Amino acid sequence: MQTAETTSAGPMRDVGEQSRIARLRSLNILDTQAEPLFDAITRAAALVTGMPIALITLVDERRQWFKSNVGLAGTAETPRDIAFCSYTIQGDDVMEVPNALGDARFADNPLVTGSPDMRFYAGAPITLQDGLRMGALCVIDRQVNALTDDQRQALRELARAASEALEQRAVLLEKNAALEHEAEIADRLEKKLRASEAFLDRTGRAAGVGGWQVDLTTDEITWSDETCRIHDVPPGYAPTLKEALDFYAPQAREVVQAAVQKGLEEGRAWDLELPFITATGRHIWVRAVGNVELENGVPQRLVGAFQDVTLRKRAVKALEDSDRRFRKLFEYSLGLICTHDADGILLSVNPAAARSLDYSIAELLGRSLADIMPPGRRAGFQSYLDRIFASGSDSGVLELIGGDGSLRIWEYHNVLDEDDDEPYVLGHAQDVTERQQHQRKLEEWSIRDPLTGCFNRRFVTELAASIGELDRWGCITFDLNRFKQINDQFGHQRGDEVLVGMAKFLSNHLRPEDAVVRLGGDEFAVLLRHADGELTQSVAKRIDDDRQTAPIGFTMGAAYRHPGEPLEHMLAEADKRLYEVRAATRSPAGAERGQQR
Numbered sequence: 320m321q322t323a324e325t326t327s328a329g330p331m332r333d334v335g336e337q338s339r340i341a342r343l344r345s346l347n348i349l350d351t352q353a354e355p356l357f358d359a360i361t362r363a364a365a366l367v368t369g370m371p372i373a374l375i376t377l378v379d380e381r382r383q384w385f386k387s388n389v390g391l392a393g394t395a396e397t398p399r400d401i402a403f404c405s406y407t408i409q410g411d412d413v414m415e416v417p418n419a420l421g422d423a424r425f426a427d428n429p430l431v432t433g434s435p436d437m438r439f440y441a442g443a444p445i446t447l448q449d450g451l452r453m454g455a456l457c458v459i460d461r462q463v464n465a466l467t468d469d470q471r472q473a474l475r476e477l478a479r480a481a482s483e484a485l486e487q488r489a490v491l492l493e494k495n496a497a498l499e500h501e502a503e504i505a506d507r508l509e510k511k512l513r514a515s516e517a518f519l520d521r522t523g524r525a526a527g528v529g530g531w532q533v534d535l536t537t538d539e540i541t542w543s544d545e546t547c548r549i550h551d552v553p554p555g556y557a558p559t560l561k562e563a564l565d566f567y568a569p570q571a572r573e574v575v576q577a578a579v580q581k582g583l584e585e586g587r588a589w590d591l592e593l594p595f596i597t598a599t600g601r602h603i604w605v606r607a608v609g610n611v612e613l614e615n616g617v618p619q620r621l622v623g624a625f626q627d628v629t630l631r632k633r634a635v636k637a638l639e640d641s642d643r644r645f646r647k648l649f650e651y652s653l654g655l656i657c658t659h660d661a662d663g664i665l666l667s668v669n670p671a672a673a674r675s676l677d678y679s680i681a682e683l684l685g686r687s688l689a690d691i692m693p694p695g696r697r698a699g700f701q702s703y704l705d706r707i708f709a710s711g712s713d714s715g716v717l718e719l720i721g722g723d724g725s726l727r728i729w730e731y732h733n734v735l736d737e738d739d740d741e742p743y744v745l746g747h748a749q750d751v752t753e754r755q756q757h758q759r760k761l762e763e764w765s766i767r768d769p770l771t772g773c774f775n776r777r778f779v780t781e782l783a784a785s786i787g788e789l790d791r792w793g794c795i796t797f798d799l800n801r802f803k804q805i806n807d808q809f810g811h812q813r814g815d816e817v818l819v820g821m822a823k824f825l826s827n828h829l830r831p832e833d834a835v836v837r838l839g840g841d842e843f844a845v846l847l848r849h850a851d852g853e854l855t856q857s858v859a860k861r862i863d864d865d866r867q868t869a870p871i872g873f874t875m876g877a878a879y880r881h882p883g884e885p886l887e888h889m890l891a892e893a894d895k896r897l898y899e900v901r902a903a904t905r906s907p908a909g910a911e912r913g914q915q916r
Contacts, residue, residue, distance in 0.1 A: 793855030
């Protein structure tokens, strides 16, 4: 068998071609009327293969002419430069093109891109006894298809019968013998036709394809044995038109009637797949292919092929269901799904992942994941690729920059798929950005005072555990004067307002890197980063000079940390100085100064 890959690049033009053209013209068959024998061979080819179109073509110098035509009404020839059969006559065996759209030579062919919308083609060369190939017996489908071995062999045999018919016809014309001799030739050809029909029955059984015919002048229906078998009726069964139609499921009967009516009115063939109920009640799917045969422009017969396609239909449906389920899972999953190649280029992204990143799917496809990573994370991306292509899977956390500029955090588990020629990574992830933010917020809440927003003692403990030996810190502690009286006289709501106002007052006097800490009750502290004694005293003086704007009077004490000293010592020293100031203000002279403050 030839295929689209094994045939040559185009029609040959050489001395042998000139001999072939001369031989074809010597047959005196071009542009002649239809003849029953050739039409019978063509119908046999259509029936045995189950194809809607079958042709006997003769390839002339500039055209391909149809001696017999089933299923392509209104067309007698095509230009040779677009004819598939021009390639078939270059070889000795059947040439098969399963999908013309996928074949580089035929994808742009007008017979493929336009009417009759060819997808499948199979042709057997019609070779004379002298080895010259006149044309081809070909079958055509508008769907992607393939021949079985039995169908392919049947096509070879029918092509051989067509070549014999050509030569016998030439002999008949050449000799112009007497009527008796013509009758003898006709009888011989009739026997060949009967042999072909017998062969058709055998191959039909092997291929599971039956034939049928309706005589429009008598309404008589003829079914092949295989057609009877599909209907679950005995061989030779002859139904009425109503009986034949009633085998189809109720919802399919109008479809069949409409197709037949359109065929009669417009001369169009039909190719239907419909639900069907056999004589024994089996529910199956059948493919019914039909065409109208004319004589002198008047419809005389309906002919066609019939095939049980239940198993294929189920297989296709199962595949479609599987694909649909995967598509729904991919498109509607709340999880993040993507695929990328060995370079990290995104091959597919589900809508949830695109929404997470605030990009459209089109904006992401074809981009590397590294392009949307923070610059500091890109260097580690190659390590991720190396790991997953070495071990087959990888898990971890991925940081990406969304289309709105925000940081997105994906927790992923990705696996390598090596079933295809080009391995790719199937990524499963979850957007944990909010969870991470919530976790950070909880951590922040754990070190913040909920009333004032200041840091709390836990922050001081964590800070003390993390500072280096040489880190410099300054500290000023504060105690609010007569705060208990405010609570007792005006209530705790007013007391809370004073605490919040004091926190704001202290924050206004600090740098961004410094911290205000509520140590508890009415006690506050400010921690000054990278501060020595001079800077600490400078901040303390600035606060003291501005104490008139504070919501309440206060007492304060300042200290700074010496290298290697625990942070707690600095706090204790600041508290000590605070209490020294308070003790001094409680003396008569100090009290007078404290009242002035």
